[in-house]
Amino acid sequence: MPCSRPTVLALIASLGALTYMDRLLISAAAPAISAEFGFTPTQMGYIFGAFALGYALFEIPTGWWGDSLGPRRALTRIVLGWSLFTALTGAATGLLSFLGIRFFFGAGEAGAFPNIARAVANWFPLRERGRAMSASFLGLAAGAALTAALVLEGVARQGWRVVFFEFGLLGVVWTLVWLWLFEDRPREIGGRVIDAPPEHVDWRDLLPGGKLYRPNLGKICAMYFAYGYSLYFYISWLPTYLLKGRGFSIASTGLFSALPWIFSGAGYMTGGWLTDRIGKTGNLKKARCGVGMFGYAASGMLLIVVANTPNRVTAAAVLAGASFFQALTVSPAWTVCLDVGHRRAGLITGCMNTVGNLGGAIAPVVTGYLVQSTGSWDYPFYLMAAIFAIGAVIWTKVDPMERLV
Numbered sequence: 001m002p003c004s005r006p007t008v009l010a011l012i013a014s015l016g017a018l019t020y021m022d023r024l025l026i027s028a029a030a031p032a033i034s035a036e037f038g039f040t041p042t043q044m045g046y047i048f049g050a051f052a053l054g055y056a057l058f059e060i061p062t063g064w065w066g067d068s069l070g071p072r073r074a075l076t077r078i079v080l081g082w083s084l085f086t087a088l089t090g091a092a093t094g095l096l097s098f099l100g101i102r103f104f105f106g107a108g109e110a111g112a113f114p115n116i117a118r119a120v121a122n123w124f125p126l127r128e129r130g131r132a133m134s135a136s137f138l139g140l141a142a143g144a145a146l147t148a149a150l151v152l153e154g155v156a157r158q159g160w161r162v163v164f165f166e167f168g169l170l171g172v173v174w175t176l177v178w179l180w181l182f183e184d185r186p187r188e189i190g191g192r193v194i195d196a197p198p199e200h201v202d203w204r205d206l207l208p209g210g211k212l213y214r215p216n217l218g219k220i221c222a223m224y225f226a227y228g229y230s231l232y233f234y235i236s237w238l239p240t241y242l243l244k245g246r247g248f249s250i251a252s253t254g255l256f257s258a259l260p261w262i263f264s265g266a267g268y269m270t271g272g273w274l275t276d277r278i279g280k281t282g283n284l285k286k287a288r289c290g291v292g293m294f295g296y297a298a299s300g301m302l303l304i305v306v307a308n309t310p311n312r313v314t315a316a317a318v319l320a321g322a323s324f325f326q327a328l329t330v331s332p333a334w335t336v337c338l339d340v341g342h343r344r345a346g347l348i349t350g351c352m353n354t355v356g357n358l359g360g361a362i363a364p365v366v367t368g369y370l371v372q373s374t375g376s377w378d379y380p381f382y383l384m385a386a387i388f389a390i391g392a393v394i395w396t397k398v399d400p401m402e403r404l405v
Contacts, residue, residue: 018170021144025147032159036160045368048368050098056354057110059350071118078115083167084108087167089102113334129335130275130279145258148253216404220351221355223333225355225387237367237368246312246316260323263323263324268330274291275288275291284400292332296325296391301385302322303322340400
């Protein structure tokens with residue numbers, strides 16, 4: 001079956017859904033897991049953070065690998081690898097096994113979104129890439145919105161171990177469809193190949209001190225730390241916060257855990273549309289950096305409101321609003337990597353996402369420590385707001401016109 005742009009969009013949207021369904025399994029199952037093993041909030045924070053650490057450490061080399069070998073082969077290995085460790089999570093027996101399995105799960109999933117970006121760069125012209133990237137993030141939001149309710153119900157009926165095995169099988173099914181339908185690039189349009197194979201670049205040359213490193217790359221990466229830090233509150237602690245911090249029932253927790261991801265889906269699509277529309281004027285600084293700065297600032301302010309809102313339903317609704325503005329920044333961030341990285345889009349997005357996931361590795365541990373030591377859920381929101389403020393300033397320093405490779 002010949003591959004086409006609609007097919008590519010459907011595949012990357014479904015992959016986005018699968019990545020976050022598997023990531024969020026652990027947070028939805030966390031109350032049952034912590035009850036069975038007696039884990040403290042700090043210990044659960046380490047378990048959450050182990051995934052992000054493995055993800056961050058392997059993100060750059062896996063993005064580089066996809067640039068070199070093509071996203072078809074790279075994503076096949078990635079999805080099968082993380083699906084294996086998703087299933088193995090159900091066999092964990094204690095803290096050390098959880099830490100090891102979740103670390104290797106993160107390492108297995110590393111490179112998924114850089115290789116999605118590589119596929120988008122291969123298949124879509126510059127003017128359409130923001131919306132094409134937003135398709136993967138819309139799938140992400142849809143998968144994430146479904147996960148909490150599905151997993152909470154599945155845990156209640158089958159136990160948490162069976163659920164991890166079932167989701168691991170989903171990855172195998174997706175991989176078979178991917179291999180059947182996807183090609184690395186369009187064969188030709190108008191008699192010519194639309195995207196030539198990338199030139200060789202050693203990924204280590206893009207690290208600080210490397211011969212291809214530029215300050216602009218450092219700014220892009222530092223900007224994304226704020227996104228990754230805040231994102232991992234939703235990935236790791238959201239159901240626990242709603243259950244224990246706000247006193248929602250299990251049924252209500254499933255609903256209000258989905259709400260931020262529903263709002264995020266709208267944010268991803270709006271951000272993709274907005275950055276493409278403004279980009280058509282030729283003002284890439286406004287299209288990328290202006291949208292990104294605004295989203296960070298608005299999200300940070302709403303997180304402060306969450307911490308100061310006594311009504312639990314209002315707080316959950318405002319938190320969903322904060323997730324909308326955070327999601328607004330994703331397509332500009334990933335599209336700016338395509339702007340400056342060109343045929344090395346996978347490598348540049350890998351650099352950015354590495355730093356974002358380092359923030360994600362730190363955030364669950366810091367949140368767990370703050371909650372355990374203070375007995376309050378307010379301090380994590382104040383810290384996220386402060387990090388967003390710094391990120392908004394860094395957005396103003398990014399130059400989307402500077403080609404890095």
